[in-house]
Amino acid sequence: MKFLIIYKEDYPWDVRVEKIALSLAEQGHQVTILARNLEQRPVTDRQGEVRITRLPTLKGLPRPLRKLLNLPLWFNPVWIWKILTATPKHESAVLIIRDIPIAKIIQPIKKLRNVKTILDMAECYPLMYQSIQNFSSRKHSRMSLKNPRLTARYEQSIIGQFDHIWTMIEESRKRTLEMGVPEDRVSIVSNTPPIEKIPDAREPHSGRQIRIVYVGFLSTLRGLDTLLNGVSVFLKDNPREHIKVDIIGKGKQKEFLSNLVNDLSLHDVVTIHGWLEQSDVDKLLMYANVGALTYRFCDHWNHTIPNKIFDYMASSLPVLATNIIPISRIIINTECGVLCEDQNPADVALKLLQLTDPEERQRLGSNGRKAVIDKYNWENDKLQIFEDIKRITELD
Structure with a gap:
């Protein structure tokens, strides 16, 4: 199968993205990581058997403009174009998107390409933004992008549209179920080390x-x-x-x-x-x-x-x-x-x-x-990944 992992930050490096990608590649799947490119790395790259593709380098543009064009927002046309072109057209594929900021992009692409989708919910963004505001001396800074209430509404609007959701811990899984996601579509894939x-x-x-x-x-x-x-x-x-x-x-x-x-x-x-x-x-x-x-x-x-x-x-x-x-x-x-x-x-x-x-x-x-x-090792967690992927790809 083909997998596209969409990561909103620069890559490398993220230990969780790496573990998921390498685990899938070890099973013989074709895995591509699509990442931001604020650091102006090569647009195409490799990490062993894993392919890496990045947003355009945008050479010659000042850094503030490059940063704006790399913002991981679901309506950013640069991200929309790159995800659409990186998604396989005529073969079965699974899109794994890390966290919710650009997750809404997935839904129209899912319809266009007929792919399966997984949300890797490493962070509960509304709770994270609320906690940052509670302990920050600049509680009203960047309110348009990091408003907890708006983020919660956005999350609720997309959370039920994925074929599966990975959460980090029991409390996050329970919270996801309380938002109305069916129990068989939410599992725990923790952040454990490989043996x-x-x-x-x-x-x-x-x-x-x-x-x-x-x-x-x-x-x-x-x-x-x-x-x-x-x-x-x-x-x-x-x-x-x-x-x-x-x-x-x-x-x-x-x-x-x-x-x-x-x-x-x-x-x-x-x-x-x-x-x-x-x-x-x-x-x-x-x-x-x-x-x-x-x-x-x-x-x-x-x-x-x-x-x-x-x-x-x-x-x-x-x-x-x-x-x-x-x-x-x-x-x-x-x-x-x-x-x-x-x-x-x-x-x-x-x-x-x-x-x-x-x-x-x-x-x-x-x-x-x-x-x-x-118990707390990646060998156990990746078995959950394989089980979830098998389930969603056999649904049809």
Whole structure:
């Protein structure tokens, strides 16, 4: 079969898109990824057996205009033209579209080309936009594009028109069903790591020093200020050599977090690296002995799951997390980490003290690694993908 995966950002790289594409290619299918091209990469490319096609390079145009023409909106004529020309004409095909911003394009193309369609709902956009507004000091910025109510109406208008929908976690699936989508058209394909990418078993945890790592975007919703303030409280009663924090990522909060590190006099304890190559991230994961996910408690995080929780678990790192519903459930069920109250630095400090015990870190880390090997891995998730594709392609 032929598959066209439509991804609204530049590619590479997105780990979930890559996993889906490679899994389908391994089955002998012809897979093409269609992506934005703000970075002006070649219009055609390859990633192993996977073809990559991008929006036009638009050479000579100023960056603001290129950005406008690359906007992932369902009425953007550049996207409409590119998706239409990339969709197979006379053969059975499946279009997989990542998230909802350009999802409405699919419906007329589905009729013209007689293809099957899958929505990969990695994010619940109305909830994400609402959470951003709740925690942002610029609540009315870009309201026309990121208005939660308008986005919810748009989502409701298209959600029932797909042959199948992949959600990330139980809460997102339940929300989709509540919007009226039949139960047999919604399944969970989580954000788990492939078995072959699980690191080798590490040396047993030892010593009282906590070496915390965070990998991801630097934004208000990530709650890194809670982590840093918790470290500051911890240091009031504990030696400074007992803790080290590495923050890896890019985002709008980097300057704020750097200033907070200085304000709290944590410059000798906390390092904000910025964005690193994956090989450097892997080295810091091997050096670390705790993985941090001190996210803000909000509807957005309560309806998705970060891939980093599984990366931490696979690396035998106990997870330090706030009480986000899906994250809490995994941590409680697998006993792979500790939970702290949202925006409560004192409670973070208490949990950090608990993690100074190397035997406790070893127990939690071992539980997490075992849970990934046994359950939370891509080999299990891709079986769901194959089952769903088989079902929708046999409907006729």
